[in-house]
Amino acid sequence: MDEAPLAREDTAVPFQSPFADVEIPDVSVYDYLFAGLTDDDLGRVAVFDSATGTDTTYGDLRARIDAFAGALAARGISPGDVVALHCPNTAAFIIAFHGILRAGATATTVNSLYTPSEIANQLRDSGAVRYVTVSVLLPAALAGCADAGLGPDQVIVLDGAEGHESMMDLLSEGAAAPEVSIDPATHLAVLPYSSGTTGKAKGVMLTHRNLVANVEQTTSAIQERPDDVVLAVLPFFHIYGMNVIMSLTLKVRAKLVTMPRFDLDAFLRLIHEQRISFLYIAPPMAVALAKHPAVDNIDTSSVRAVLSGAAPLDESLGEAVKKRLGCGMQQGYGMTELSPVSHALPLDREDISIGSVGLAVANVGFKVMDPGTGDEIEAVPGGRTAPGELWVKGPGVMVGYLGNDDATRETIDDDGYLHTGDIVEVGPHGEVYVVDRLKELIKYKGYQVPPAELEAVLLTHPAIADAAVVPHPDEEAGEVPHAFVVVQEGQSLTADEVIEYVGGKVAPHKKVRLVDFIPVIPKSASGKILRKDLKGKTAADLA
Template identity: 40%
Template sequence: MRIHTSHFEPMHVPEVSLFTHLFPDVDPFPGDTPAFIDADTGRTVTRQQLREGSMQLGWSMRNNLVKLGGVPLKKGDTVMIFSPNSIAYPIALHGSIAAGLRVTLANSSYTPPELAHQYHDSTAKVIFVHPALLDTVMAMYKHIKVGIKEAKKRIIVMDFGLEEKAPKGLMKMTQLFGKGQLVQEERFDGEHSNETVLLCYSSGTTGKPKGVESTHKNMTAVLRIITPVLSAEHGKDRTLAVLPFYHIYGAVDLLQYPIQQGVPVIVMSKFDPEAFCQNIEKHQITFGLIVPPILVVLTRHPAAEKYNLKSLRLLVSGAAPLGGPLVSAVQSRLRSFGNDTAIVQGYGLTETSPTAHFVPVHDAERKVGYIGKLLANLEARLVVNDGERDAEEGEAGELWLRGPTVMKGYLNNPAATKASITEDGWFKTGDVAIVDKEGYYMIVDRQKELIKYKGFQVPPAELESVLLTHPEIADAGVVGVESVTEATELPRAYVVHAKGLPTNSEKDAFSKHVQEWIGSRVAKHKFLRGGVIIIDAIPKSAAGKILRRELRERAKKEPVVEEGYAFKAKL
């Protein structure tokens, strides 16, 4: 066995609650330091307000919901947050954690059936929901045949920080403040730190999304090991939150890490190129956590030269592969405006909490295209043929990871857990990598079939199952096709028409119809932006498994026409 270890010094990982780690009894930073600032309104939550608000919310979650017409909650129960980014989000999250609850974070663009799957699978008892998404939640409850009266017991409207009033007849987040306060957060010391705290959802390689059980120790471990490489400092740094909080990347690096470092977070509800650049200037943002499509915007959007971005010392890209040409294009443009911004890449998965590799800033240009060095406390293997042997020096192999950030497992799915984590603790990432003599890793291929659209996971099997509900589709296969202009993969469907279509004009019309049809049935990041191609038969193995490699090879020979999906620079 050829085990690669980290070049970084091992670090102590405290076995405590995530809340205990982030909010020690004596705050090392001044209580009036801004923690989260609404980019649109300027409304600010200070560190003291964040802690006190979380402790008050936590008390109500455990002691006051029934009085307000809600359902009782006990330690270990699960609550869901369904909302775009807002300054209410961190209080809902950390208040729930202080109360000893598990929290599952739902994609704010989910349709009612998609939300229903996560709600049911996670066994969530209560949903924190942004007012704008109430209709989706009510439709979800209707979908799972829960009546309005019962649904109202399980909904908490996130009205905190909003000017508009929440609908009447529903529990409001602001009602949970000022009724009482936890004397101490629920403790998870020692072995109890291995209990689940977060349930983000990952699609794996097949089927519907699975709940990833991230423990208190997983979270404290990743917060410790990213500190030396990200090196944000209180009093010097400010970051801009455009990544969605519900994604593990945003949940850790925007809702947790800045609290640990005393760094203010400027919160944007969604990504908009003009507002992004304007906020960098307005708030003197020093580092940003991004995905490659945002870098695409910086290469072409006029806002990049309209605003002064010189405060920006670092951009950290993750969630999807970042190519050298895109980095060069961004740096060339920024430098033409007098900017000296380093751009680095990190690597991780929901199952690794997430960050496992990182390119140190001093090697930002020398190691463009690499995912970086293995972080402290972690081990890696490059494995050939699913454990047959370990890769020789310079040879590519599937990246396996082991260490304190590897998830506990997939919720209520022992088969999937067993398939992903070996008995001796190695997590199989599904990504094929090489490592150079300096310990820098590069992803060269992906064994997984997942499509990565702008950092979001799109499981082909899920889209195929939706397509097969169309009365005129006899069979379907979905793969990702690369869009160079958008620096991302686009989902493309190959479908077999039930009766056959003799002319090209009929095929074109049906393709456009299917793109529009699926748009009302899946979240936006799952739209078939790579097109719909009508073919005679889906290639399959003797066992009936779709041969996606054949579809991908076919796709390489076909143009990527994004007609009807003009780039709008939104995540």
Template identity: 50%
Template sequence: MALASPYPDVEIPNVSVPEFVLAAGKARPDAPALIDGLKGDVITHGQLAAYVDRVAANLHARGLRKGDVVAMFVPNTPWYPVIFHGIAKAGMVMSPINSLYTPDEIAFQLKDSGAKILITINLFMERVEPAIEKAPVDEVVVLDFRDGYANLFDLLGEDAPSVDVEIDAENDLVTLPYSSGTTGLPKGVMLTHRNLVANVAQCRPLINLKEDERIIAVLPFFHIYGLTVLMNQGLAWGGAVVTLPRFDLEDFLRTIQDHKITRAFVAPPILLAMAKHPVVDQYDLSSLTSILSGAAPLDEQLAHAAEDRLRKGAEDGVKVGQGYGMTELSPVSHTTPDPGCEPPGARSDVPKGSVGYAVPNTECRLINPETGQDAADGERGELWIRGPQVMKGYLNNEEATRTTIDAEGWLHTGDVAIVDAEGRYTVVDRVKELIKYKGYQVAPAELEAVLIGHPEIADAAVIGVPDKESGEELPKAFCVRAPGSEITEEAVMAYMAEKVAPHKKVRFVEFIDAVPKSAAGKILRKDLKARA
């Protein structure tokens, strides 16, 4: 049975992402759009539109055309949105690369996405150079200047004529982030202009951003949460997005204080620091009115602890809520509404453990994993979602697309949820293999492939195990030594640390005689979890 959102459907304009997101700024050209949280540099809404035009023109002048992929390996800066929207205005596709990736991981994404150009910074070049040896691109642009490479000024040059590319919002891709989905290796998630426009429009009735809002953007723009919820949502309603290149607690708190931040969209580890760390009391956070957590489950007690602590420094208190989504959903399907933005007939506040209501234009089903039928009222089931935010599919992977999106358009999330009588959802479990660590996806299959690449490891399996202190899932490897090998746990962890990004590192190793597998050869992870 399909469960509709309690909110009325919203209109989704049939326009490109830049046309939609940059429209509000036309009425406020001198108002700040992007602010560097550390340096204080400002790009106004008027400047943003002009710079976006220049980036589109100069990428076109370099020979790139509609549909070409431009990879971005860049931390959060005010220039990230400029370049993203320039790429989008030219009809090209931006593929964001995780700033923590190793050369092998960068090379995989460059090759799989078919990227023509890679845009990066000097600090990342020691990883870029070995990556492009394995997966060559036509050009590397180093934004902050490096001899022999084009730079930011080359993307902003005045000579190239403006371009006007016809965009089919429903079918043309705008971004290609990589996700492990519910299982397997990372896959390119094909998101169209309509997907992203829809998701920003869908959030509007629940998250009532004002023109004078200041949003702190410490969650990375390479993550779809950062790209849609922080960057595009903030700009679309005429607010100011204040960027930080990485999370440092004191920089984060100082930026909230100095820039009078009104909203923070975070992941649970940041909220944990705000609830527990003593340094928080040294900063004036009274401008902050709302904290919304996403990317990983938020503990109910932690939400209350953060709200109670931060209420002391704010006149009207700080509301802490959470939302739910995934890269394949652009990413939002559910969220906690702002006070006053509850759906018609709502009788109470959203409980802290809940991810809130389905956003407009969204249908949900809860499916009993054992029977494949709709779960009975009040019972848990795998969450299926249908709506305009659902991805077009996985790049060059029809099998994975068919596994994730069925013939009726339902996306199978792999998460188990329950819904109450008021239409508020709580995610209670996971049926998918994916490990979530500090909001990042960790695919067991990816780590297993790296482990098996070691000559002294004959077979391997990876699962997530809970950390007793933080509640985070930590990757644990079960390894079968090759004949004659005496490789140690420490050696396995050191090997993995060199091969994968920090959030993917194996934290525990256990040697076993054989990896338990089904008759079809599938790893029996339940058996491994039972002994973990």
């Protein structure tokens, strides 16, 4: 029997989801997604791989997952083993990922941009015994494997490379999927690594139940439909791409269109050619959709919904995307440690600002805590609360950080609340507004200045294509806001103009004091601004 959902009368959980609690199936991820395929489902297209131009039906997808799992088992992979997966968004990723889980093993997904030393660190930390990759990533993969003591004979290259087994080799063996028995509540399905934007990346232990629960929790808020065509460009190796875009789409029996990397022209072309109806994006893509002239040259009328996640999206930018594409616009919030979604804004809640990350999904309760006093912040009838740190409780909360009990205790308290490190305010409908990261607030003469607020203001300037704000040490003020700005092509802008523009829209203590112009804002693969790469730097340092 599953643990009881959060009780409505639980006074320890001041903010509750407006959605009815859902029962979490006590099954593996594979059984949850594929065991219930009907005869009609088998012939439906599950994946269109834009890199190869090929379709894979749900029936074929399940058969290939089973065969991949059987081949892994034949090579000694069994429950408790960790297999690393280092691959861009393709049908092959989906087959390998679910094949690893079907074999009872744990998948640790590797960032496609990782260097050999970063790969080696993850392999050593996770204890991976096999490595699955593709030929374009093979040089870094082999170097990282060698550093971690994993031999080339343990490396599978999905699309083939001399001296390595390929996916075709494994699938052609026709080995039957193994009979495995696991406890979904305790067995680790995936071991993704947190982005490391505020420190060293840590292995996040997520069980089958965590992943199944989060898909089940979010279906009423995100509202994908079986007739949707979903463009999957945000990386599957990241939890947003893995469990929301990939697994949620497969669960509702919609069609995934995979894209190995973001290129605006190719992105727009796929929207037109594949009649994409549901877009998952990160804020940098929202900037392009709102501002880039190429959008006017493509038919985007098939798009009915856009969901932005991975970083806060400003209301004005969300409204600009909504107006330009003529579609519904929603925003969601989550963390790797939450499997990942805790909040999402349903399409039909037009009474709530697009600038909000929405409402708590089913089975989720949360608190807002004053980071200075440690006191709980109360709801404000008809208004917005004071800002505080978001603490979340629900079935998506991770087991903990691999081999790091201290970090786990710092993140999950004795009552089961995960301390997100995000500063939020709660609106009159229970909707949440992300103000900033607790550790990224700029302290100007004792005032707290949220970088995200200034970034949102900067993006409203018609000549600014992208922006990031970080703290800069100052002898008198302690820290001052330092803006890094990317100017729209064909436009010109001076630092004084930027400072004056922002100064006219914010309180004096929030004014930008320094400006550097750079060609691109550094971001993680999931779209988060890498402020650590900008702190203490100038444009000359980044040239």
